[in-house]
Amino acid sequence: MVVGILALVSAAVFAGVAFYVSVAEHPARLCATDGAALQQWKPSYKRGAAIQAPLAIAGFLLGAMAFWQSGDWRWLAGALAMIANWPYTLIVIKPVNDRLLGIDPAQAGTESRALLERWGRLHAGRTALGAVATIAFLWALL
Secondary structure: OHHHHHHHHHHHHHHHHHHHHHHHHHHHHOOOOHHHHHHHHHHHHHHHHHHHHHHHHHHHHHHHHHHHHHOOHHHHHHHHHHHOHHHHHHHHHHHHHHHHHOOOHHHOOHHHHHHHHHHHHHHHHHHHHHHHHHHHHHHHHO
16 A cells, blocks of 8 residues: 555654654754754754654645545554644644744843753654654554
8 A cells, every 4th residue: 555655654754853853953952052052943943844744744644545545543543643743733832932933042041941941842742643653554554
């Protein structure tokens, strides 16, 4: 099932990117000074969103198509995990994003540091949703 394989690839790439950010990029960013960490986060966030947002939609659509073709609930479960990244990001993470985007790196301090640390914990939820979708799609393929 080609659609299912593409759904799995989309979910795995999404999960891999999110995992990398959670375990490598963001912890490294937090080793910098407050201003440097915020200055690095801003363009990184925008580039990451440009990668992950379409992957979440693609994974959802492909998983939904695989469900429609097969009737197997595991495709639907994976598709829903992929699209759950959108409301999770818009409702839970976006308020933190907006606050971080509103701080000038020259004014960074304890508030921006705390927000960056919170952002890292919240981003782990995106990693988890991507992993759940990847597992569901892999299970459906097997």
